[in-house]
Amino acid sequence: MRRKLLLGNWKMNKTVTEAKEFASAAAPLLELAKAHHVDIGIAPSFVALEAARKILPPDFIVSAQNVNEHDHGAYTGEVSIPMLKDIGIDWAIIGHSERREYNAETSLACNAKIKALLSAGMTPVYCLGESLATFEKGETKSFVAHQLEEGLRDLTPDEAKKVVIAYEPIWAIGTGKSATKDIAEDVIGFIRRSLRERFGAVAEDIRILYGGSVKPNNVREYMECPNVDGALVGGASLTLDSYEELLRGMI
Ligand code: PGA
Numbered sequence: 001m002r003r004k005l006l007l008g009n010w011k012m013n014k015t016v017t018e019a020k021e022f023a024s025a026a027a028p029l030l031e032l033a034k035a036h037h038v039d040i041g042i043a044p045s046f047v048a049l050e051a052a053r054k055i056l057p058p059d060f061i062v063s064a065q066n067v068n069e070h071d072h073g074a075y076t077g078e079v080s081i082p083m084l085k086d087i088g089i090d091w092a093i094i095g096h097s098e099r100r101e102y103n104a105e106t107s108l109a110c111n112a113k114i115k116a117l118l119s120a121g122m123t124p125v126y127c128l129g130e131s132l133a134t135f136e137k138g139e140t141k142s143f144v145a146h147q148l149e150e151g152l153r154d155l156t157p158d159e160a161k162k163v164v165i166a167y168e169p170i171w172a173i174g175t176g177k178s179a180t181k182d183i184a185e186d187v188i189g190f191i192r193r194s195l196r197e198r199f200g201a202v203a204e205d206i207r208i209l210y211g212g213s214v215k216p217n218n219v220r221e222y223m224e225c226p227n228v229d230g231a232l233v234g235g236a237s238l239t240l241d242s243y244e245e246l247l248r249g250m251i
Contacts, residue, residue, distance in 0.1 A: 002207050004223065004250055005164065005230035006033070007063065007125065008042040008237025009093060009211075019048035023055035025240050029247055030060045036251035039230075042237065043093055046079050050087040063091035063125065066099060069109075069116040081120045090122045093232075095151060097129055097170045107150035114151060118159045125164045125232065126151050129212070132171035140169070141190050148194055157199040165208045166232040167191060172212025174234060184210040185225035192227050216245035223250050 014022065026042070033040040041061025044052050053062045068078035084092065094117070095110035110126060117124045128147040130140045144167070152160055167188050172179050179187075188208045195203035210222045211232030222228045230250070236242045 001037075002205060002229045004038040005061075005207055005209060006038060006040045006247055006250055007061065007093075007166075007209065007230070007232050008243060009065065009096070009232055009234050010042060010044050010238065011065070011098070011234055012045060013238055014044060014048060016048045016051050019044045020051050020055060022240060022243075023052045026243060027056055027060065029244060030057050032251070033247055034059070038247065038250050040247060041091065043091075049084070049089050053088045061091055062089055063093055063123075064089055065093045065096065067092045067094070067113055067117065069112040081116055081122065085120060085122070091125065092117055092122060093125045093127060093166075095147075096127045097168060097173060101170075107147045108153070110151045111153050114163060115154070115159075118155070118162060123162060123164060125166055125209075127166045127168055127211070127232070129168040129170055129173075135169060135171055140187060144187060144191060145194055148191060149198075152198070155199075157202045160195065160199040161202040161205050163206065165191060165195075165206060166211050167208060168211035168232060170212075174213070176213050178213035178215070178218055179210070181221040181225055181228075184222055184228055188225070188227040214246070216242055216249055219246050219249035 043063040043065050064084055068075055068080050071080055071082055094113050099105045114124045128144055130143045134143045169179050191208055192203055195206055207229040209230045209232045210228050214231040214233045215236045
């Protein structure tokens with residue numbers, strides 16, 4: 001049985017002070033989540049990770065939004081895996097479409113990060129998804145299959161099992177125009193079949209999230225889809241009320 005997962009991607013929002021306020025108020029939600037077998041987490045900016053980690057109970061996931069694949073060295077502005085581990089962070093979002101767009105991250109670059117995270121015993125959340133143009137051309141599945149192949153290249157089934165995938169159509173991110181639940185289930189079902197072809201039975205254990213304008217009023221629809229294991233949520237994860245409503249919509 002795959003556990004459901006709600007992960008809030010805060011992007012470049014919230015100061016450390018604001019993150020602390022949210023974390024203190026959100027901590028009690030873990031009990032509700034646990035009672036319904038849902039994992040919950042947030043992905044604050046790098047500077048707020050340590051403060052959030054210290055406030056939140058250990059089972060409340062605190063994830064980075066990116067990481068560099070090198071342990072140390074001359075990479076100005078980057079943050080390494082040992083730096084994250086040192087402050088108790090063991091999850092990282094990889095390949096978010098905004099990083100692909102603004103930081104020219106490729107799926108092969110994501111592959112290097114995913115491998116580095118897995119060797120360090122950390123959990124990567126690998127994001128993929130197509131642009132509006134690709135969607136309108138009807139090429140979503142071939143596009144996503146390519147991102148999946150490159151991002152998870154050379155992984156063993158045991159490693160693949162530890163990755164969380166997030167399907168986020170770019171045209172649905174921050175636009176208020178979410179993919180219908182049928183689209184989400186169709187593409188995520190396709191992703192699971194591709195994972196099964198490559199990695200075998202472990203595909204049934206790999207969590208695949210939907211992301212893109214998930215809101216308290218539509219989260220339940222996605223959760224009803226057999227292949228959708230949770231949500232990666234941007235805007236609607238920023239206030240505690242909305243975050244709690246998202247959780248309630250998943251239980
Ligand atoms: P959104 O962002 O929920 O604001 O659309 C989702 C994401 O980018 O992860």
